[in-house]
Amino acid sequence: MQIIPQSIFPSLVWTTLFDDRESLNARLLELVYQLRNQDPSGVANTNVRGWQSPNNLQNLPEFEELNRRILQICARIGESQNFRPDLVFQHQAWINISPPGASNKIHYHANCHFSGVYYISLKAPECGSIFFRDPRVASRMFTYPTTQPTEFTTEEVYMPPEEGRMYVFPGWMEHGVEENRSDRDRVSIAFNVLASPRPR
Numbered sequence: 657m658q659i660i661p662q663s664i665f666p667s668l669v670w671t672t673l674f675d676d677r678e679s680l681n682a683r684l685l686e687l688v689y690q691l692r693n694q695d696p697s698g699v700a701n702t703n704v705r706g707w708q709s710p711n712n713l714q715n716l717p718e719f720e721e722l723n724r725r726i727l728q729i730c731a732r733i734g735e736s737q738n739f740r741p742d743l744v745f746q747h748q749a750w751i752n753i754s755p756p757g758a759s760n761k762i763h764y765h766a767n768c769h770f771s772g773v774y775y776i777s778l779k780a781p782e783c784g785s786i787f788f789r790d791p792r793v794a795s796r797m798f799t800y801p802t803t804q805p806t807e808f809t810t811e812e813v814y815m816p817p818e819e820g821r822m823y824v825f826p827g828w829m830e831h832g833v834e835e836n837r838s839d840r841d842r843v844s845i846a847f848n849v850l851a852s853p854r855p856r
């Protein structure tokens with residue numbers, strides 16, 4: 657007797673590694689620290705002991721290259737999921753500088769289709785991973801009595817960061833970032849993307 661598992665309602669995280677990451681990250685790193693020097697207190701959000709910029713990178717010409725890639729990648733993902741062809745993708749992006757000891761509390765992003773993060777500089781794996789909480793958890797009555805979690809029974813998935821890699825995931829997916837236990841800053845740019853019909 658053959659038992660066939662079939663995946664239904666899968667949750668996806670998309671990742672892409674940029675070929676020109678070294679030169680791109682060198683440019684971004686300089687810009688990021690310039691912005692922090694101009695606004696050393698930043699904004700308070702889910703970051704614990706870290707520095708976060710205002711959500712305004714989408715308006716800064718210096719970040720145009722990364723802004724363009726964020727929108728291009730999300731448009732491609734939308735296309736892969738049969739999004740309507742008449743949509744405009746818009747985003748908000750901000751910087752996270754997480755020094756040793758810093759982390760991000762678990763949270764989600766309302767009012768957007770995609771959220772994501774691009775890693776500029778870090779020391780993995782000591783800098784900590786981004787983790788995602790099982791979106792099915794609200795309807796879960798029991799913890800499965802397993803010796804080792806599987807993709808089906810796990811309650812959290814950890815994905816190690818990598819310099820030059822972008823992660824994109826649905827805005828509703830709860831996520832957080834582990835404490836940075838390395839001796840270097842973990843520097844990333846996070847974003848939310850909304851696809852809406854083109855105004856006529």
Ligand SMILES: [Fe+2]
Pocket residue numbers: 763764765771831846
């Ligand atoms: Fe987030």
